Amino acid sequence: MARFYALSIEPTLFGDACLTRRWGRIGSRGQAMTHQFEHEQDAVRLFLDLLRHKRRRGYRTLAPSDVHEAAFP
Template identity: 65%
Template sequence: MIIQRYHLYLERTSKAKNIARFYSISIEPNLFGDPCLTRRWGRIGTMGQRMVHHCGAEKEAVVRFLELLRQKRARGYSTVPGGSADNY
């Protein structure tokens, strides 16, 4: 069972390189209360793609969440206050 929900929305933009990408990571319970890490990514303004990882424990999901965050920050993604890909 998940004690706390996690959600993070990141963007990477560059007008010079025509880059406008989003990346969203969240940890939420599935129907049975087990933690699932959901990733969404794509071009800003599109539906993008989605992948769900089913985890055995919240700790496993958090470790994967933090690893993905580290990777995305290394590639130039940054957090956006109030940003959300849920509108697409």
């Protein structure tokens, strides 16, 4: 079963860092979870931990140009 997992760090309106995690089956809307941090370095630390964990489970990083092809083969 083809799945996706996406991570992004963005600033909030109040200047905090927000880590957003999205996952699900390719072609579906999927689910999302957000984590808010006072310091961006804490968000980056969790981002890298999650990235390492997902790569160990077989997920791989796609270039933005490859995302469309992977989602709609």
